[in-house]
Amino acid sequence: MVATTKEPLLEVDTITKSFGRHVAVSQVSFSVPAGAVCGFIGPNGAGKTTTMRIAATLELPDRGDVRVAGRSALLDPRGVRRMIGFMPDAYGTYAATTVAEYVDFFARAFGLKGKERLRAIDSVTDFTGLRPLLEKPISGLSKGMKQRLSLAKTLLNDPSILILDEPASGLDPRARVELRELIRILADQGKAVLVSSHILTELSEICDEVAVIESGTIQATGDIATLSAGADAAKGMQVRARFLTDVDAAQRFLAEQNFVVGTRREREGVVFGFKGDQEALADLLERTVREGLRPVEFHGERIDLEDLFLHLTQGKLQ
Amino acid sequence: MSTKTDSTLVRALDRCEPLSDRFNPILVKEVRQFLRARSFGWTFVTLVVVVAVIGALIVLSDEPRPSADLGASFTALLVWMLGIGTLVIVPLQAYQSLGSEWEAETFDQLTLSGLSPRQILGGKWLSAALQSLLILLAFVPFVALGFLMRGVDLLALGVVLVIILATSFWASALALAVSSMARARATRVVLYVLIAVATFMGVGMVASFAMELLGQPDRIGQAGFLGAFTTFLVVGTVLAGFCFEYGCGQLAHPEENTSTPLRVLTLAGTVLVLAWVALAAWLGWIPSRAVEALGALTTGGLGVLSMLWTAERQRLGRRVAHDLARPGSRTRMLPAMLLPGGSRGAVFSYVLLSLGAVYTVFGAEFGGSFHMDESRWLGVWLLCYYSFFVAMPAALLARFCQRGAGAWAVRLVMVLFLAACVVVPAVAGLLFGSNFLVNIEHPLNPFWVLPEAADGSLSMPTVVSVVVLGVVGLLVNVPRIFRGTKEILRARAGRFDDDDPAVVRSRERMLEM
Ligand SMILES: Nc1ncnc2c1ncn2[C@@H]1O[C@H](COP(=O)(O)OP(=O)(O)O)[C@@H](O)[C@H]1O
Numbered sequence: 001m002v003a004t005t006k007e008p009l010l011e012v013d014t015i016t017k018s019f020g021r022h023v024a025v026s027q028v029s030f031s032v033p034a035g036a037v038c039g040f041i042g043p044n045g046a047g048k049t050t051t052m053r054i055a056a057t058l059e060l061p062d063r064g065d066v067r068v069a070g071r072s073a074l075l076d077p078r079g080v081r082r083m084i085g086f087m088p089d090a091y092g093t094y095a096a097t098t099v100a101e102y103v104d105f106f107a108r109a110f111g112l113k114g115k116e117r118l119r120a121i122d123s124v125t126d127f128t129g130l131r132p133l134l135e136k137p138i139s140g141l142s143k144g145m146k147q148r149l150s151l152a153k154t155l156l157n158d159p160s161i162l163i164l165d166e167p168a169s170g171l172d173p174r175a176r177v178e179l180r181e182l183i184r185i186l187a188d189q190g191k192a193v194l195v196s197s198h199i200l201t202e203l204s205e206i207c208d209e210v211a212v213i214e215s216g217t218i219q220a221t222g223d224i225a226t227l228s229a230g231a232d233a234a235k236g237m238q239v240r241a242r243f244l245t246d247v248d249a250a251q252r253f254l255a256e257q258n259f260v261v262g263t264r265r266e267r268e269g270v271v272f273g274f275k276g277d278q279e280a281l282a283d284l285l286e287r288t289v290r291e292g293l294r295p296v297e298f299h300g301e302r303i304d305l306e307d308l309f310l311h312l313t314q315g316k317l318q
Numbered sequence: 319m320s321t322k323t324d325s326t327l328v329r330a331l332d333r334c335e336p337l338s339d340r341f342n343p344i345l346v347k348e349v350r351q352f353l354r355a356r357s358f359g360w361t362f363v364t365l366v367v368v369v370a371v372i373g374a375l376i377v378l379s380d381e382p383r384p385s386a387d388l389g390a391s392f393t394a395l396l397v398w399m400l401g402i403g404t405l406v407i408v409p410l411q412a413y414q415s416l417g418s419e420w421e422a423e424t425f426d427q428l429t430l431s432g433l434s435p436r437q438i439l440g441g442k443w444l445s446a447a448l449q450s451l452l453i454l455l456a457f458v459p460f461v462a463l464g465f466l467m468r469g470v471d472l473l474a475l476g477v478v479l480v481i482i483l484a485t486s487f488w489a490s491a492l493a494l495a496v497s498s499m500a501r502a503r504a505t506r507v508v509l510y511v512l513i514a515v516a517t518f519m520g521v522g523m524v525a526s527f528a529m530e531l532l533g534q535p536d537r538i539g540q541a542g543f544l545g546a547f548t549t550f551l552v553v554g555t556v557l558a559g560f561c562f563e564y565g566c567g568q569l570a571h572p573e574e575n576t577s578t579p580l581r582v583l584t585l586a587g588t589v590l591v592l593a594w595v596a597l598a599a600w601l602g603w604i605p606s607r608a609v610e611a612l613g614a615l616t617t618g619g620l621g622v623l624s625m626l627w628t629a630e631r632q633r634l635g636r637r638v639a640h641d642l643a644r645p646g647s648r649t650r651m652l653p654a655m656l657l658p659g660g661s662r663g664a665v666f667s668y669v670l671l672s673l674g675a676v677y678t679v680f681g682a683e684f685g686g687s688f689h690m691d692e693s694r695w696l697g698v699w700l701l702c703y704y705s706f707f708v709a710m711p712a713a714l715l716a717r718f719c720q721r722g723a724g725a726w727a728v729r730l731v732m733v734l735f736l737a738a739c740v741v742v743p744a745v746a747g748l749l750f751g752s753n754f755l756v757n758i759e760h761p762l763n764p765f766w767v768l769p770e771a772a773d774g775s776l777s778m779p780t781v782v783s784v785v786v787l788g789v790v791g792l793l794v795n796v797p798r799i800f801r802g803t804k805e806i807l808r809a810r811a812g813r814f815d816d817d818d819p820a821v822v823r824s825r826e827r828m829l830e831m
């Protein structure tokens with residue numbers, strides 16, 4: 001069931017955080033409503049972990065604040081901790097501990113007692129499929145299973161906001177698909193989910209919206225469709241064409257046409273940017289044929305997620 | 319992974335499942351861990367085996383010795399082994415246990431689970447206490463053996479065991495507090511070694527005291543012993559409580575108000591210790607001169623601890639400021655001197671040390687022997703020295719106290735300032751040929767003035783100079799005390815100096831809720 005309210009459950013309000021001279025996060029703002037999955041995308045070192053740790057009250061922002069269901073991470077950290085589940089990208093476990101003991105310990109730590117605790121443990125281990133592994137030592141779990149264990153721990157107190165830091169990194173494709181399904185189910189239960197990744201495609205299928213961050217500043221926020229449309233308009237589409245006839249002649253001809261920008265040779269074909277609409281593209285194809293060039297491939301592709309990402313970020317390395 | 323024996327242990331533990339809900343979760347976890355981990359078992363077995371072997375050697379050594387001697391040397395061995403187990407190994411293990419939460423990156427998870435710093439540190443402390451108790455229990459048969467060899471007084475043995483157990487609890491609290499202060503690996507290693515050395519020396523002291531007591535058990539019956547023993551327990555417990563609370567503060571969220579609990583505890587602890595000493599004197603357990611000495615000692619100790627509050631960050635935290643504005647919040651009821659901030663810390667320290675000073679002046683009366691010796695003013699001189707050597711530098715350097723590292727630097731400056739005040743006049747004395755100064759016998763040297771004062775042989779000029787130092791320190795602090803009080807009044811009225819619009823928005827949202 002998707003929650004009806006669109007009141008943001010998680011509000012990141014102009015946070016800035018420096019480590020020494022280095023500004024890790026600068027004026028970052030975005031929000032996530034209930035029932036939505038928000039992808040937090042940016043290259044390594046962009047400031048995703050820092051932002052998430054601030055939202056989880058583990059780090060103090062220099063300026064700005066994060067509100068969780070109206071509670072301030074700065075003024076009421078304990079209240080915030082009750083509402084959120086944070087799954088860090090790297091997390092430690094205790095030596096010589098079984099899955100059951102690990103989950104049991106955190107259930108106790110969350111203040112669950114007696115039957116209530118057992119019920120919570122059953123529910124999260126069922127949900128994450130860890131039931132058969134309860135007596136296994138944690139050190140023997142695969143990466144995917146460790147992620148599930150971390151998720152199980154995070155879900156014990158039934159948080160309404162989930163913050164997952166790079167949950168898919170290092171998972172095999174199957175585990176990744178399964179993780180996405182779990183995340184979707186959680187969002188459908190009405191939780192707000194913020195999930196980070198340095199790979200956009202990892203998340204595109206499950207995200208209702210994304211916030212793109214680079215070098216500590218937000219580059220774009222919104223749903224993927226709107227962002228792609230905006231990028232299309234700015235950058236146009238990209239057309240790939242291949243000809244049976246002379247490629248140089250084709251390139252020369254195309255370069256003179258309306259809407260065509262930046263032709264270049266790529267293998268046996270020509271690749272060019274096109275700023276016109278579909279109608280104009282059909283016209284161009286017709287003219288090409290009339291010119292006596294013989295296209296065997298003529299194919300305009302809308303900007304894809306990778307391109308969108310490259311478009312939104314300048315690829316600055318840190 | 320787990321052997322049969324420990325899985326039965328763990329299973330036995332699981333059988334107490336419903337009961338375990340009452341326990342601190344950290345304690346449950348630690349017990350599970352140390353039952354499974356080998357280290358504790360090995361320590362345990364090694365200690366017992368060493369005692370058994372050496373004990374056997376003592377008993378079997380062909381040197382003919384009287385039985386009493388035998389019992390005494392066997393008991394000495396026991397005290398040493400017990401001391402090493404409970405006073406060195408257990409506290410070091412507690413130190414490591416907290417450190418491992420950072421090294422294994424599990425600490426954040428504990429924080430997020432909603433466990434309070436008190437629960438986390440309390441669990442660690444309880445588990446250390448439990449280990450000490452287990453070690454003690456394992457030694458009971460040997461203790462009985464030592465007793466049967468004769469030459470050992472049962473009461474004295476009991477007192478020794480109580481002292482070992484109590485110091486073990488305190489040492490664990492201290493180790494945890496120290497452990498909470500440093501997260502960098504290199505620092506942690508240095509501190510580990512320091513604790514190891516300190517606790518080992520502690521074992522030496524406890525053991526030598528124990529031997530003395532076991533050698534002359536009739537001293538337990540003498541006047542003064544009961545007073546000294548109980549006062550030792552009260553003071554040690556208060557100090558351990560302080561260490562514990564300090565450690566909790568280190569683990570708390572940086573915006574959390576960690577200063578107020580520490581100040582309240584210090585105030586309560588001071589009152590408790592002073593009241594206990596007075597009661598003991600009234601009961602005739604300690605001589606009235608000792609009341610005065612203990613009062614002065616307490617005042618001096620508070621002066622040193624006051625370095626903590628006096629060099630705190632000046633501003634109220636944003637969280638505290640928000641709390642002050644909220645109608646019906648508990649923080650609102652507190653007197654300003656208990657709220658965080660260096661200037662309010664200075665006021666708190668002045669009040670606390672004045673309490674100690676007044677107590678020292680009138681303390682001897684609790685023993686029913688009022689006297690007009692000059693030594694009763696010791697507390698007042700201590701107050702003056704606090705004002706000059708702690709409060710004054712803190713006020714002058716207040717703006718460097720914004721961060722933790724800066725505050726520690728300021729505390730270091732206080733120590734250096736004191737050293738300079740002692741030494742520089744001596745150098746000047748060399749130049750001007752003043753013997754008093756060369757012998758560092760001047761009012762800026764508390765290490766000369768205070769023993770003189772205890773002897774009651776202070777000259778009038780010295781007395782006046784010390785009072786002037788105190789007044790100067792107080793005057794330098796007046797402006798910041800004024801500002802600090804104003805800040806509280808503004809916060810109570812709901813007016814904040816926060817220039818961060820996001821925080822202002824949060825505050826409005828929170829006040830609506
Ligand atoms: N504790 C820290 N101390 C110093 N620098 C840090 C710390 N944490 C993060 N940084 C720096 O802040 C920047 C952002 O880091 P992070 O938030 O981890 O990025 P991301 O998670 O997007 O990869 C990086 O340049 C990183 O080096």
Ligand SMILES: [Mg+2]
Nearest residue numbers: 048049089166
């Ligand atoms: Mg990261």
